[in-house]
Amino acid sequence: MPYVPLTWLSEHVEVPAGTTAEQLAADLVRVGLEEEQVVPATVTGPLVVGRVLSVEKETHSNGKTIGYCRVDVGPQHNDAPGEGAEASDVASRGIVCGAHNFAPGDHVVVALPGTVLPGPFPIAARKTYGHTSDGMICSAKELGLGEDHSGIIVLERMLGADGVPAPGADALALLGLGEEVLEINVTPDRGYCFSMRGVAREYAHSTGARFTDRGLPESLPTSPPAATQDAFAVAVDDTIEPATGLTAPGCDRFVTRIVRGIDPTAPTPAWMVARLVQAGMRPISLAVDVTNYVMLDLGQPLHAYDLAALAAPVVVRRARAGERLTTLDDVERRLDPEDLLITDSPGEGPGGRVLGLAGVMGGAETEVSAGTTDILLEAAHFDPISVSRTARRHRLPSEAAKRFERGVDTRLQAVAAQRAVDLLVEHGGGVADPAVGDLDTTRSPEPITFDTAEATRLVGVDYSRDRVLGILEQIGCTVTADAGGEVTLQVTPPSWRPDLVGPAHLVEEVARIAGYHEIPSVVPPAPPGQGLTVTQRQRRDVARALAERGLVQVLSYPFVGDVHDALGLPDDDPRRTVLRLVNPIADDAPYLRTSLLDSLLETARRNVSRGTGDVAVFEIGLVTHPAAVRAGAAPGVAGRPSTEELARLEAAVPDQPRHAAGVLAGQRVPDGVGPVAAAGRPADWADALEAARTVATTVGVTLAARAGHLMPWHPGRCAELVVAGEEETVVGYAGELHPKVTTALELPARTVAFELDLDAVLAAAPAEAIQVEPVSTFPLAKEDVALVVDERVPASEVLAAVVDGAGALAEDVRLFDVYAGDQLGAGKKSLAFGLRLRAPDRTLTAEETAEVRERVVRVAGDRVGAVLRG
Structure with missing residues (x-):
């Protein structure tokens, strides 16, 4: 995010005296630039200019040589002559210093007691090496102005002999260290605000202050010269391939300027260093600092090359197969054919050597070094889409890329290059070469x-x-x-x-x-007659019914990894056909689930692993079945897709039915305490089956269960669920999970689960609303009946026969006992059912209940060969 120092901003726009960072933030937010934070001053306290009066060298027993200095820090800060911890003949302060790059007469920066340096590092008078050090003479690193810790800042070398203020002057203002800095948040469409020039323009819009555009040629000390024939040769070789989706060449302007004879030891001026630090950048060298400063000031990224390491011509082109580049961060990168490159021609043909990623980062081979004296400056305009893709592909969110991908002013390149040339000539002692290059194919904006x-x-x-x-x-x-x-x-x-x-x-x-404040707040009227659809109400009813049965609703990500092996799915199972995401959130979960249990079982496992042994969770969500679906070509972004393109995209969307699933593990009924408390019981297959039936009955659908065989369920304890009366429509499964699955997923033994195709269940629901029958006030009649059937007959078929036989008088029919033994004979089992009978308009007689019992036995005998147990 851009940092905005008020003193720097005031060079572009008239900022009233006394304006604070908070007031600046309030002014900018009115035009859409939000405050991120106010960064406090990096140094606080009395930081002053001092003049060294004397230096006494002393070598101590540890082998270190120190200097005891008497420093004039101004009449308001000096000790009087003959006073202080160590008396002297003139008003001054005594300071111990370990650096030796200064001499008597030099002006230095002194942190007096009470100063807090970056760290934070508070300064106080202290006894050291046999002297009282009443402050500290500062280096650039100690002030946060760079990495140089080897020597003290000598102001004559930084500011020139004529620019040094008198002892006692405020060094905070001199070096720009005592200023608050506003950090702002810039939206992607306002890339010009990544510069002082752009922020100043917006401040002028907000307050009406006079804006001086320093990005114009007439604002420069020297106007940018016109291009010359002897300029450093530059060529753009970029053919747009339709498959890339790019709509413009990668580079439409490339300005080159040359500065010769730069002093490689010339320091970056203090004011520039301070501004770079305020903007969150690390000072490096004069040439690099100048390019960064101009970029922050005007918004045009620049790049400096060691001219001696270049071979003309420079060619802007796309990467070739197999090319690599070591960038300035010392990382070797494998280049992509879509990467736009800056290249030169050292003997192996035009564009044979890669110099850098255009608009993103330069290469290490031609970077400016400590011995560079001649520099080639590049000020170019690159295609935002191309730069954005390259920066993300190589994970290089450089300051240059941030600006290019948001759009840079196409008229700014020559101005920015001239500004950098002027600074290098002024502070580096260089000479501007008359050769000027300006390859310009930019087009004016369309009206x-x-x-x-x-x-x-x-x-x-x-x-x-x-x-x-x-x-x-x-x-x-x-x-x-x-x-x-x-x-x-x-x-x-x-x-x-x-x-x-x-x-x-x-x-x-x-x-x-x-002003956004002029826009009234209008609450849109709620259209009458709108609300939840029937399907939405049904889904909510299902979730509520499962929650009332003690299950907890969860929402899991639909992204899964290689879970199907753990679930034991056969190789030809259609659920193994998955849709892989192009850009998954996690590398280990690149697929969309084809079953809710793909992700829900992982949720149950995580709960169990964290100490929740008794689990009862359910989820209602979408699954993806991509079989027989082919991906459609992505339409362009130049305009709205055509009807045909939308139809192709719609056809490419895979089937995504909505399912409902649940997992139960551990105790379903907890153990009780007390003399009449019953023992608890674990969750079993019947709980999973009952939960599945709850889903169906909530929307008025009756499910029939029959023996099923489908992983991940146990082959002998799995119920295949169908809509009653539509035997061919399988809508789900319920039962106990296979032991291998529970072991692989680290779930408790005999964990149970169910999964239903909720869309299919809702499709079978009655169109008319479910009618609630009135509660009868007449007494209940009870009948129990035990039927003997072949052990291969499913209990669900016997139950269905009993329910049909009981007829309309049956309020509830429940299987309460299963018995198999020698008394029944081999291959037989007894099923005991409890019938609860009630009539809505009368009390049932004994004859009527007996008739119901006889009819139940008769219908069960006809349907499943059942006989009444004697």
């Missing part, structure tokens, strides 16, 4: 046909025509009347606003500059 009434229509504020015109001109647009009259206008956006491409963008600018 936008705009009706001023659109602002009122879209925003809801009555903006006058003159006000709309004034705002558009204020932000830099050129406005002319359309050929058809005054109804519409032709608005040409400024070169620094590539985000303005349509009438809606212009309306947004009008609303932003006029």
Whole structure:
């Protein structure tokens, strides 16, 4: 995020004296630049200029040589002559210093007691090496102005002999260290605000302050010269391939300037170092610091090359197969054919050597070194999409890439290059070479046909025509009347606003500059007759019913890894056909689930592993079945997709039915205490089956169960669930999980689960609303019946026969006992059912209940061969 020091901002726009960082934040937020934080001053306390009066060298027993210095720090800070911890003949302070790169007469930066340096490192008078050190003479690193810790800052070398203030002067203001800095948040469409120039422009929009555009040629000490024939040769060789989705060449402007004879030891001026530090950058060397400073000031990224290491011509091209580059961060990178490169030609043909990733980061081979005296400056304009893709592909979010991918002013390159040349000549002693290169194929922004009434229509504020015109001109647009009259206008956006491409963008600018506070808050009316659909209500009813049975609803990510082996799915199981994501959130979960149990069992496992032994969870969510679906080609972004393209995209969307699933493990009923408390019981297959039936009965559907065989369930304890009366429609499974599955997933033994195709269940639900029958006030009649059947007959079929035999008088039918023994004979079992009978309009007689019992035995005998147990 950009950092905004007030003193730097005031060089571009008139900022009233006394303005604070908080006031600046309030002014900028009105035009859409939000405050991120206010960074406090890096140094606080009395930091002053001092003049060294004397230096006494002393070598101590540890072998270290120190200097005891008497330093004049101004009359308001000096000890009087003959006073203080160690008396002297003149007013001064005594300070112990271990550096030796200064001499008597030099002006230095002194931190007096009470100063707090970065760290934080508080300064106080202390006894050391036999002297009282009443402060500290500071190096650049100690002040946070760079990494140089070897020597003291000598102000004559930094500012020149004529620029050094008198002893006692405030060094905080001199070095820019005592200033608060505002950090702001810039939206992606406002890339020009990644510079002092851009922020100053917005401050002027917000407050009406006078803006001085330092990005114009006339604002420079020396106007940028025109291109010359003898310039360093540059060529752009970039053919746009339709498959890349790029709509413009990767580079449409490339300015080169040469500065010769730079002193490689020349230091970066203190004011520039301070501003770089305030902006969150580390000072490196004069050449690099100048390019960074100009980028922060104007918004145009620059790159400096060691001219002696280059071979003409420089060629801008795409990467070739197998090419590699070691970037400035000393990382070797494998290049992609879409990467735009800066290359030169050292004998192996044009563009044979890779110098850097265009707009992202330079290479180590031609970087400016400690011995560089001749520099080639590059100021170019690169395609935002190309830079953005390269930066993300190589995970290099450089400061240059941040600006290029948001759009850089196409008229700024020559101005920025000239500004850098001027600084290198002034502070590095270099000479500007008359050769100037400017390869320019940029195009002016296209005019936008705009009706001023659109602002009122879209925003809801009555903006006058003159006000709309004034705002558009204020932000830099050129406005002319359309050929058809005054109804519409032709608005040409400024070169620094590539985000303005349509009438809606212009309306947004009008609303932003006029003030968001003018837009009234209007609560949209709620349309009558709207609410949850029938399906939405049914899903909520299902979730509520499962929760009432003691299950907890969870929401798991639909992304899974190689879970199907753990679930024991056969190789030909259709659930193994998965859809792989192009850009998954996690590398170990790149697929979309084909079953809710793919992710729900992992949720249960995680709960168990964290100490929750008794688990009862359920989920309602989508699964993905991509079989027989082919991916469709992605449409371009230039306009709305056509009807045919939308149809192809719709056809490429895989089937995503909604399922309901649950997992139960551990104790279903906990152990009780006390003389009448019953022992608890674990969850079993019947609980899973009952939960599945709860889902169906909630929406008025009856499920029939029959023996099923499907992993991950136990082959002998798995129920296949079908809609009653539609035997061919299998809607789910319930039962106990296979022991191998529970072991692989580290779940408790005999964990049970169910999964239903909820969409299929809801499709079988009755169209009419479920009618609630009135509760009968007549007494209940009870009958128990035990039926003997072949042991291979499923209990569910016997239960269905009993329910049909009991008829309308049956309020509840429940299987309460299963018995097999020698008394019944081999291959037989006894099923005992409890019948609860009630009539809505009378008390049942003994004859009526006996008749129901006889009918149950008769129907069960006809259906499943059951006989009454004697």
